[in-house]
Ligand SMILES: Nc1ncnc2c1ncn2[C@@H]1O[C@H](COP(=O)(O)OP(=O)(O)O)[C@@H](O)[C@H]1O
């Protein structure tokens with residue numbers, strides 16, 4: 420498959436701040452890539468460059484075979500974008516909003532109305548079609564925003580944090596919609612701060628931190644970066660650490676780690692659940708009591724932590740992306 424999105428060495432500075440620091444990215448046609456990273460990592464900046472809204476200081480990019488910098492006009496009709504900053508008019512109805520987008524693409528009145536009806540149906544908004552958007556719930560607005568990005572049937576779609584700020588139910592709903600959408604062959608670049616979202620929706624994940632892609636792979640490939648399954652046992656008495664560690668050696672697939680202060684023994688294993696049962700059996704035979712025992716599988720959060728040295732959540736809390744972005748923009752005006 421040829422790549423529908425190619426970015427090479429993108430650099431974007433805001434004064435002294437380097438928002439993109441030589442970003443490379445490739446998204447094969449018809450696939451979904453998640454750009455996963457904490458608040459401030461450069462996700463929105465990347466999407467804005469790729470969708471012709473922002474000119475980078477260096478680097479090059481092509482989307483759907485079109486050079487982003489050389490031919491932005493030609494590109495605009497081939498992409499759809501939606502995200503954190505929903506571009507819907509509060510006072511227009513759902514269908515009026517979509518019709519307006521159709522007219523912007525020179526689709527003509529009749530075709531625009533038809534397309535609006537189709538999309539409202541597809542996004543389960545038919546019942547609300549004639550209500551002003553200001554009466555919509557957060558989830559409904561996001562679905563409408565997404566529908567707006569699809570009016571011109573673009574082969575490449577950018578979704579910037581599509582579910583940030585939604586309640587869990589609306590989030591699941593939107594995931595379903597996005598899954599249906601990509602089943603139709605659309606190339607999608609999606610940004611997210613959520614590991615589970617990337618895991619669920621994306622074929623490939625590019626981890627972004629400080630304006631650079633620091634790792635790339637499938638969710639499973641990224642998880643193996645931090646090692647496989649491990650058993651974590653906490654013994655009741657520190658005196659038992661030695662004998663327990665000795666007994667668990669035959670089960671270990673790699674080096675056993677001991678955290679004496681916590682009375683914890685961490686055993687890398689290949690077959691997690693079987694090894695867990697065996698470990699409990701062995702320690703019971705030796706009369707070693709356990710305070711706690713569990714099987715740990717690496718999560719994408721573990722991946723993020725081991726790649727960046729900091730947890731994604733550390734940077735996510737407080738403020739929220741939209742607020743920070745708007746403040747930054749307001750100041751620069
Ligand atoms: N218009 C702007 N003016 C100044 N700084 C900005 C502007 N837009 C973004 N930034 C900064 O660039 C960095 C990357 O921002 P952004 O791409 O919005 O990250 P993300 O979308 O991953 O949260 C952040 O440090 C942000 O504060």
Ligand SMILES: [Mg+2]
Nearest residue numbers: 462463503740
């Ligand atoms: Mg953002």
